[in-house]
Amino acid sequence: MPGFLLDLDGTLYHGDRPIPYAAEFVNYLRERRYPFLFLTNNSSRTPDEVAAHLEKTGISANPSEVLTSSQGAALYLRRLPLANNRVLCIGEQGLRLALTDAGYELAEPHDEAGTVSAVVQGIDRAFDYNKLRAATSQLRRGAISVLTNPDHLLPWNGELTPGAGSIAASIERASGIAPVVIGKPSSIVMQIAVDKLRLPASDIWTVGDNLATDISGGAAIGSRTALVLTGLVTAVTAADDMSRSGVTPDVICNHLMELAEAIG
Template identity: 35%
Template sequence: MNPIKGYLFDLDGTMYAGTAPIQAAVDFVNRLEATGFPYLFVTNNASMTPEQVADKLVSMGVHVTPEHVLTSAMATARYIEKMTPGATIYMIGEDGLRLALEERGFHVTEEAKADYVVVGLDRHITYEKLAKGALAIRSGARFISTNGDIAIPTERGFLPGNGALTSVLTVTTEKDPFFIGKPEPVMVDIALEMIGLTKEEVVMVGDNYHTDILFGINGGIRTLHVNSGVHGPAFIQEQEKLPTYMVESLDEWTHA
């Protein structure tokens, strides 16, 4: 195998658990930062800006800047830019998605007439927002969802995720969306562009087999499973496709 020249990291369950940092991961990333080793945080969260993600990590002791963050909102905007520069977009989502789209020069409209309907997590969702999205899709707009996460972990428990909101439009329009976030491989190519490495040179680090590990497998890159979050070693060993590596925590990982 080629030497590892960069890392992609998940966040929740890998870098922190809710509001508590996972110290082994914090220390590992800080060592990467101190030596100038390339890395990127890859998150399905489309509601936060890269600045907000970086601020949360900094508050937990991670020496990071917004340039080290790739959200599914950013990846969505980059994907559409390649497909249809200057498109008109009807958006369901929050500030992280809106800013990512506007920074790429898209016109975000409030009308049910657009080139694309883009759905991200919206904790202020209304019937009217969904109605306009459905009308736009039925009128020919391309249907994109930032990610398919059906539930998200919070201090209150698991709450409806973006995949749950997206499913309303899927059912009512009978149209399937194109998903951008993990475990779909779209963000792999975008992440590699951002850190200037090839698939053979990077490793995806995560705790969730269904999102992080399958993201790496689907994207053709090596994977490192850490037992600090959703899935433990017993579950991993039952899977048909296994991660390239598995450790209890990043304290055990010495490849960098």
């Protein structure tokens, strides 16, 4: 039985607009009882918010079917022998809740007295110099640096806006400390997703619109990969994009129901 790791923006929807055949594909998986996860690098939303957003675009979803890079970051920290459970969170609600739900105490940027075990950073649209200074200070004192996802730009309704990777670049430059990256294409979140599906990676399809994150991440863990030409990569750009990236998916499809037809 195949399993599926499904990217969101560019694969199932564009911002708040549904992508044709996405809802039909998810229904196809449900009808055949194929296990799947909605796997997203988005660190700002909670699983409940991700599921609600999917519902608004016409796709049935349950929070238990969602794995975010924020959840991945919290699970990663729990594997480490940290000196204390205090972390500096540079991020939004999805990341803050993932960390507190995992039992971590969140230090605030203005807290100069205490040290933290980790600086955990995602997208933060309120990022400012004070947060940069606090992150730099804690990292130079010995905290580990954890980045939810490396995306420098985020698509939203046809626009590109700065992502978590752009903020991370400033923190790394100031501190001199490279972060541990959790989200796609990192094998960290990919392996967490595989473990949740309880299938061999070779039985899983990683499905997405981004060669650098979705397809590279799937290839790195030995899953099968399917590129859909509904987002970052299009039918016009596909050949050039693959040539530049050096990444070749197992299947290329114009929309998700073409993948369903290919699987049979």
